[in-house]
Amino acid sequence: MDAKAKGKKAGAADDIGRETRLELYRLQVELRHCEKRAHDLFLQNLVKGTSHLSLGQEAIAAAFGVAMRPDDWTFCTYRGHAHTLARGASMSGVLGELMGRECGLLGGKGGSMHLTDVSKGAMGSYAIIGAHLPVAAGAAWSAQYRGTEQVAVCFFGDGTTNIGAFHEALNFAAVWKLPVVYVCENNLYMEYTPIASVTAVEKPAADRAAAYGLESVVVDGNDADEVYRTAVKYMERARKGGGPALIEAVTYRHSGHSRADPAKYRPEGELEKWLERDPLKIYRARLLKLGVAEATLKDIEDESMRKVDEATAIAKASPPPALEAIEKNVWADGGAAWRN
Amino acid sequence: MDAKAKGKKAGAADDIGRETRLELYRLQVELRHCEKRAHDLFLQNLVKGTSHLSLGQEAIAAAFGVAMRPDDWTFCTYRGHAHTLARGASMSGVLGELMGRECGLLGGKGGSMHLTDVSKGAMGSYAIIGAHLPVAAGAAWSAQYRGTEQVAVCFFGDGTTNIGAFHEALNFAAVWKLPVVYVCENNLYMEYTPIASVTAVEKPAADRAAAYGLESVVVDGNDADEVYRTAVKYMERARKGGGPALIEAVTYRHSGHSRADPAKYRPEGELEKWLERDPLKIYRARLLKLGVAEATLKDIEDESMRKVDEATAIAKASPPPALEAIEKNVWADGGAAWRN
Amino acid sequence: MAELTYREAVAAGIAQEMERDELVVFLGEDVAAAGGVFKSTVGLLERFGPKRVRDCPISEQAIIGAAMGAAMTGLKPIAEIMFSDFLAVCWDMVANEIAKTRYMTNGQIQLPLVIRTANGAGSRFGAQHSQAVENWAMAVPGLKVVAPSTPADVKGLVAAAVRDPDPVIVFEQKSLYAVKGEVPDGEHVDVLGKAKVLREGKDCTVVALALMVPRALEAAAILEKEHGISCTVVDVRSLVPLDTQTILAEVAKTGRLVTVEENPRLCGWGAEIASIVADECFWSLDGPIVRITTPHVPLPSADQLEDATIPSVARIVREIREKMD
Amino acid sequence: MAELTYREAVAAGIAQEMERDELVVFLGEDVAAAGGVFKSTVGLLERFGPKRVRDCPISEQAIIGAAMGAAMTGLKPIAEIMFSDFLAVCWDMVANEIAKTRYMTNGQIQLPLVIRTANGAGSRFGAQHSQAVENWAMAVPGLKVVAPSTPADVKGLVAAAVRDPDPVIVFEQKSLYAVKGEVPDGEHVDVLGKAKVLREGKDCTVVALALMVPRALEAAAILEKEHGISCTVVDVRSLVPLDTQTILAEVAKTGRLVTVEENPRLCGWGAEIASIVADECFWSLDGPIVRITTPHVPLPSADQLEDATIPSVARIVREIREKMD
Numbered sequence A, B: 001m002d003a004k005a006k007g008k009k010a011g012a013a014d015d016i017g018r019e020t021r022l023e024l025y026r027l028q029v030e031l032r033h034c035e036k037r038a039h040d041l042f043l044q045n046l047v048k049g050t051s052h053l054s055l056g057q058e059a060i061a062a063a064f065g066v067a068m069r070p071d072d073w074t075f076c077t078y079r080g081h082a083h084t085l086a087r088g089a090s091m092s093g094v095l096g097e098l099m100g101r102e103c104g105l106l107g108g109k110g111g112s113m114h115l116t117d118v119s120k121g122a123m124g125s126y127a128i129i130g131a132h133l134p135v136a137a138g139a140a141w142s143a144q145y146r147g148t149e150q151v152a153v154c155f156f157g158d159g160t161t162n163i164g165a166f167h168e169a170l171n172f173a174a175v176w177k178l179p180v181v182y183v184c185e186n187n188l189y190m191e192y193t194p195i196a197s198v199t200a201v202e203k204p205a206a207d208r209a210a211a212y213g214l215e216s217v218v219v220d221g222n223d224a225d226e227v228y229r230t231a232v233k234y235m236e237r238a239r240k241g242g243g244p245a246l247i248e249a250v251t252y253r254h255s256g257h258s259r260a261d262p263a264k265y266r267p268e269g270e271l272e273k274w275l276e277r278d279p280l281k282i283y284r285a286r287l288l289k290l291g292v293a294e295a296t297l298k299d300i301e302d303e304s305m306r307k308v309d310e311a312t313a314i315a316k317a318s319p320p321p322a323l324e325a326i327e328k329n330v331w332a333d334g335g336a337a338w339r340n
Numbered sequence C, D: 001m002a003e004l005t006y007r008e009a010v011a012a013g014i015a016q017e018m019e020r021d022e023l024v025v026f027l028g029e030d031v032a033a034a035g036g037v038f039k040s041t042v043g044l045l046e047r048f049g050p051k052r053v054r055d056c057p058i059s060e061q062a063i064i065g066a067a068m069g070a071a072m073t074g075l076k077p078i079a080e081i082m083f084s085d086f087l088a089v090c091w092d093m094v095a096n097e098i099a100k101t102r103y104m105t106n107g108q109i110q111l112p113l114v115i116r117t118a119n120g121a122g123s124r125f126g127a128q129h130s131q132a133v134e135n136w137a138m139a140v141p142g143l144k145v146v147a148p149s150t151p152a153d154v155k156g157l158v159a160a161a162v163r164d165p166d167p168v169i170v171f172e173q174k175s176l177y178a179v180k181g182e183v184p185d186g187e188h189v190d191v192l193g194k195a196k197v198l199r200e201g202k203d204c205t206v207v208a209l210a211l212m213v214p215r216a217l218e219a220a221a222i223l224e225k226e227h228g229i230s231c232t233v234v235d236v237r238s239l240v241p242l243d244t245q246t247i248l249a250e251v252a253k254t255g256r257l258v259t260v261e262e263n264p265r266l267c268g269w270g271a272e273i274a275s276i277v278a279d280e281c282f283w284s285l286d287g288p289i290v291r292i293t294t295p296h297v298p299l300p301s302a303d304q305l306e307d308a309t310i311p312s313v314a315r316i317v318r319e320i321r322e323k324m325d
């Protein structure tokens, strides 16, 4: 791959206020605690289906969560607990859905791979690779059409850059100058296969930006500040009619691909190296360096743990969904009738 | 779009022998005459379905036809009369298929959009945009697997670069280093819509080559010599294990998209400008300048017309296919039984 | 009543709804400036402008995905897929995303969108441009599916599809585009899920769809006149929702069911109807259920072959005669 | 006879054919180094090497397209589509290209390839990873379709699929992967297009497929023991070609047909069989044809909901009892 395509570091100058920084920390901690809880619940056999954790990737969801306007839209993947929570969706709703309970965001009908909270602009988690990229473009079209200055943000993984829908969506969004920000979380692997072994370029998203007339943007996905600055920059541009962006955030997932995966395919030492670069560790150290008191951080952490415990209790107490749900909500009339 | 992506002119130095040049001319003339005949037959209501002519684009099919080894494979689109003929398929077989006759290459079962002659390496014409790009990669894989040094050449249009299968095939071929040469004939339009109005980059194929780690290659598609040199260069590279290439040949179709299209959407003067750059006109002038006698060219032209007349007569004399054909050749046993 | 062609009625249906509701938008390939490859959307760009009537790249997944994203955020998009065969290219968007999203989100996301597509044989285009695939859509829970047979129906059902809060696929039959018929003046909106009884008979109930409807009617006339067999003819019109009441009632009256389907044999919509009748109407049946379908083969392109492959009037007459003996 | 799990039997079938024929190659996502997400291809990479067992990018169109191109030029590829739902992403390659090419080229192009995919419910994965879509494939002319219910069958049918000169789709049922069963030692090759009569009864013929086969058998045992209803159980095994001889003969013996389908109701394979029986076996029928299917809804994910959606043993027992009264 040639050097020119390697992308440039985005955003660096502008400062981020203390309140924003605390919010970024709070959110990252909350996502971390909640994901860990999801894992515990799985070990207790309370999470029934699959689940795909964002442990290690929290900085990205958190930074966008803080940067987005409440009426902006998020589109994410099966690995979407963090992105959904980052928009303010109910934590008991998320955990309840993982556990297949009535209190789940989807009443137990969608499962962990389809978390959605329309009231918070979390417009769905999509479990078939690539599909939500065109959908996000469509939402952006609707904002553009109605002149609302809303932005659609669409998260996906490195592996997703090799599927056809990626290509179609990027070209479509670019030609129509749609207010959509595409965020590739490059965590180095598709399921169990290293992305480098199945991709013709080094940076699966950024090295393809030029194919859609877009800038090549690579950010450190484990640095919430860097992601935040980049998010603000490209979302504002999109909001003002400047068209789409494609951001590649380099990161790493600490756990396996899904609950079934012990991640034995990783080369020795790789995880350890990335644990050094744990986004929470980085961010905590930075805050301390910036003069935030240890006690402030501790409060945030404790408060977050309380929230997770509370959500867990609610979810555990929630009954399984009533069987009548099966034939509900196929249609807008609430039912499932295909005949008279 | 930035300058770096605009591509470079490929091949220029090496010379092309007189015999090869005469063959390039002969083939271009033959493709032109045959396409014109197809149009006449349509006006006589003898071509029953649709048909998509390559008038004005003959240099590309001819140059590859001359450059390819007999055991190489061609994959092309519904606009594939020329590419199929250029591999040596029977002209009466082509015209007969357009007319829905028994003598057609496909016995009247496929029609003008699916011309195929496996015995000549013409591995099919594909009528759904983009589908044959992965198929060509698969053939190239088979050559690589068996070590035969065969090359697959895959032709498609500018509009095809915006569909998902394009992206998947190019990445796949690049990662597996497959011996396949992708040739985008950029004739400026998809059906009736200018390609520029629906594409995020200026050169729909070449500006995307970097996204697959490939060189950006743009050639004058109306100059048979330039196409020929480029074809030889990249096919040889592919044959020797150098992996795939993506070539964008800029050209223009003289007629409408298909038989139903009067092409009224073209800006005034555009066709006239391109008729000046008619590949046959260019090539004829070049040969004369290189000292080929007018009479030699005239002989080629007359001989080609005779061939077309002969093929037409055969096709016209051929009966419609027997109705038994309907339930034949679904399966390898020759039949169509789905039950016992 | 004005006389319109089926293709004009499509455009009229879209125009009526775009006129009424600013949130209705229309997108597809070559649909705007060119008015569509079947000329079924001529004039819409001129009338509603390039913001609402949009030409797209050859990106069916992006087109249908964009329609979905727009629908869930407040627009009412109509997306065209040029030939129904190309639904395969964006089948994930249709069958896995659009069809399931309301259910999976427990009703949070609503998708008021329409997909229109040119379906079926008769144009000698060969197997990749001529299939009848309405059964593909019928098989997927979460999609509503209509296939109108007349200009009036296509206008009214397109309008009904636009107003429906759920995703609807409208299968327009290519060979019907040039057919003329009376279309009610003024606003015309039909109802999804209603079959039409076009002819009442005593011996046999023939259930048909789209291009097969005029053929079934013609066959019924011949059967009556030349063979003394009196047929009811039902135009199904809507596969989902399916008007089983009408179908069951009409079969009960004659005691016999014949389906006439353009889709290839296996798992065609006629099979579904046959299975419903064989369960719920079993005791009223006086003889075997007969399905007349395109044989289970990809379609050949040559004119004589294509004509002999899809059910013809002559074949319908012959098969009903044989089976009614 | 060795006892293997269904997933081991899949790998054994592939290995047997790769051992036999160098032209057999295998590709898919996460299939080689990782042995597949269902661990149904563990050991193949080690045994046959990276030239023949290949991990692919997430590019289903490229995977299936490459299999097609390889098949027409001499290889015999086996391609894995991880979940059958994802067939929608490459449906054009399957339904429009692979299925039609032999026909359109009048036999010039032959496509000896196999697509294997994990089908169906039971894993609480939600609506985009749990559908039973064998009816999608059955509806497309030019595809052969099998759905084995036991380890022995899956090994033998995978092998038969590889040896067949036409494209074959093998639907493996996710919930069966862990099931153990006897598999014949040595080379084991089954035959496409043969149903199996697993149990003979007098009152009713139950026709089932894949995961529904063990449930139908269990239901039949209960019906016999607790309700005195004696059922024949037929495992269809192969949807295309379809063994109508066996099915018609078994229905003729009992006079009743019940299909048990995991696919959602509309246009399921049971509808096709019901329509064949209602035509060709009409005069032998003693009562209505009954279809027991997943209701026509996308699948819910919560365990209790999923279990209550697809046909259970209890539901099969109940419905047959009610309808046999």
Ligand SMILES: Cc1ncc(C[n+]2csc(CCOP(=O)(O)OP(=O)(O)O)c2C)c(N)n1
Binding pocket: A079, A127, A128, A129, A130, A156, A157, A158, A159, A160, A161, A187, A189, A190, A191, A257, D029, D058, D060, D082, D086, D089
């Ligand atoms: C079309 C399709 N193919 C395959 C899969 C199975 N699958 C689920 S996740 C995954 C890997 C995705 O990798 P990436 O895009 O990098 O996202 P990550 O899981 O790393 O966040 C695959 C192959 C799928 N869901 N959809």
Ligand SMILES: Cc1ncc(C[n+]2csc(CCOP(=O)(O)OP(=O)(O)O)c2C)c(N)n1
Binding pocket: B079, B127, B128, B129, B130, B156, B157, B158, B159, B160, B161, B187, B189, B190, B191, B257, C029, C058, C060, C082, C086, C089
């Ligand atoms: C998936 C798909 N979408 C749409 C079409 C209809 N269609 C046929 S040709 C064509 C234009 C193709 O343009 P291009 O690739 O530039 O090739 P050209 O016809 O100019 O040679 C379109 C849209 C199709 N055949 N397949």
Ligand SMILES: [Mg+2]
Binding pocket: A157, A158, A159, A185, A186, A187, A188, A189, A190
């Ligand atoms: Mg990844």
Ligand SMILES: [Mg+2]
Binding pocket: B157, B158, B159, B185, B186, B187, B188, B189, B190
């Ligand atoms: Mg073009």
